[in-house]
Every structure is written in structure tokens, then in C-alpha cells.
Amino acid sequence: MAVPEMGVYVYGVSRAPPGAAMERVGGVGGAPVQVIEDRGMVAIVSPVSLEEFGEDALRRNLEDLGWLESTARAHHAVVDAAAGHAVTVPLGLATVYRSEDRVRTALRDRREEFTEALNRITGRTEWGVKVYADLAEPVTGPEEGQKEEDAKPGTSYLRRRRVQRQTEEEARREVLMTAERIDDDLCEIAATRRLHRPQDPQLSGERGWMILNAAYLVDDGRTADFRTAVERLSGTRPEVRLQLTGPWAPYSFATEEESWTDL
């Protein structure tokens, strides 16, 4: 049997080897985490089989939610441990090179880009804020309305339905404006912010309507201010809920705004 061809999976780039921080963390597939260094720039890597991360395999595997989850979690475990030790720029999921030399070349060629990214995130932490609106379920059938309106048989169902729709529309507008105000307030504290797409309820398991899914890069000196603001904004409206996540390694801010993919 042929020995599987191996590649090098790169998790992130730092200026310091994570050392002991990696001892308890396995990489993708449980492989040991290693470092590749070029003049003080350190890539955090582990070996992967190209039978799993080669072109065809990758295309197939990325559509497998189980594979995607285990790979994403392994990627995150390494990045998170490294970022907890030293400022680390996360790389995109499944960045794979054919050899350690190719990684060294990338470190050398991209030195300026990595330096800029490291400078941008130094002393700052990413926080996630998700905002949900729990609006009443619209009435869908005539039965319920008729029960309420027995005393006024002259009122048509259609008219009531129209009023109800206007009320629902108004409620939606109001919570969206609330989401904008929440975002504005948090942007005043954060160094920068990036919007993510609303999450799919099938993946999040959330029943509420997601009206904001944002990541904020916050100066570490303003962490308390940011959290206090999130807490204060949580009480804005009874039907609006905020969820704070983090601290995150600065995944959402590893690249400059200009190169972000369109939302």
C-alpha cells in the first residue's frame, strides 16, 4: 500500500511559538501541532493527509457537515490556544501547503501582510453580539379571529387581517431600528466592526428573528465599557434579546476591510 501523500495545514501566524500552550491541543485529525519559522514570523501547522485535504477530497468533505464541524473545531482549538498565548492572525479554514518549505516561502512572501494584520489586532479582542427579536407569531387562520370577534359579527376578517399586518410591519420596523441603534452604540466603543450574515435558524436552533449578527474588535482597555454597554442595551425593549459571545481570536478582523467578502 502506498504511503499517503502529506500536506501541511496552516492554522495561523504569530510572532512567537506557542510552545507549552499547544501541549494539550491536537490539530486536525489529532495530529501534533508544530511551528515553522521564518525570521521571527511563525506559522502554526500540523501535518494532514492529502487523501483528506487534497483537491477532490476537500471538495467532497466540505459538503459534509460532520467533517466540516470536526475540522472547524480542531482549527479553532489550535487558533484559540495560540491566540491565548500570543497575538495570532488566524488563517482561513483548510489552508494547506504541499511542504514545509512552501509554508516558509509563504511566510517570507507575505511578511508585510502578516505584520500589518498582527499590528492591527494587537491589544484588541473580538466579541460577537447577536440580537434577536421575539415577535408574536402572526395569526394565520380565521378561526382564532372569529372567536375574539363573536360580539361584532359585522367586522370582516379581511379588515382585521389588514390592521394586523400593518401592526406586524410596524413592529418589524421598530425592532430593526432598535438593532441599528444597538449597533451604533457598540460601534462607538469598538475599534472596528464587521457584520456577519444572519444565521440560519436550522443551524442556530434559535426561534427568534435574528436582526443583528456582528463582530466587534475592541481595545482591551475598553472591554469593560463594551460589556457594560451590551448589558445596558439588553434592556432596550422586552422583545429584543442580545447574546454576547467571546472573547474570540480575531477571525473577523484578520483581513483589511477592503478585502472582506461582500456581505
Place this chain on the structure above:
Amino acid sequence: MDRPVRDLPSPRAPGPARGERVALVDLLDRLLAGGVVITGDITISIADVDLVRISLRALIASIRPEMSRMVEADRPREPIQGVVVREDR
């Protein structure tokens, strides 16, 4: 008196997300749209791909076929362009 949202971690010390199992959906937001995209020898072109939806479609199709239309209708978006895998030798 402010009620803390969560215990305030020191930014450099292990905090809630450090080592804690985070929600997959929050992680995928970041891993699929974030990170420096450098050209690996084998790398996926994240910009063209909405992997969550691809995986989600597979997931939903396998358990609740009637839901996928609702998801589609609810969230008008760019059509899926497929997973683009590039291999430079």
C-alpha cells in the same frame, strides 16, 4: 448596579471562549468569512462559497425536505456558486 453579562475575562488569559465549546454556527460565521485567505497549494476560495448553506442544504434535505423551500424563500441571497478548489503545483 450592573449585572455582569458574563464573568469578565482578562483578554490574554483563558476566558469563556478559550477552551469552552463554542456554538458551531458562531464558529462557522468566523471561519468561513474570516481569517487571512492566502493561497495555499491547495486552498478553497472562500469568497465564492457559502459552505454553511451547502452543508445546511444537505442536512435539511436528509431530515426535513419540506423545510428547505422555507429557508430558501426566507433568505433571498446570491445563488450558490459551488465549492471552488484551486490547486497550484
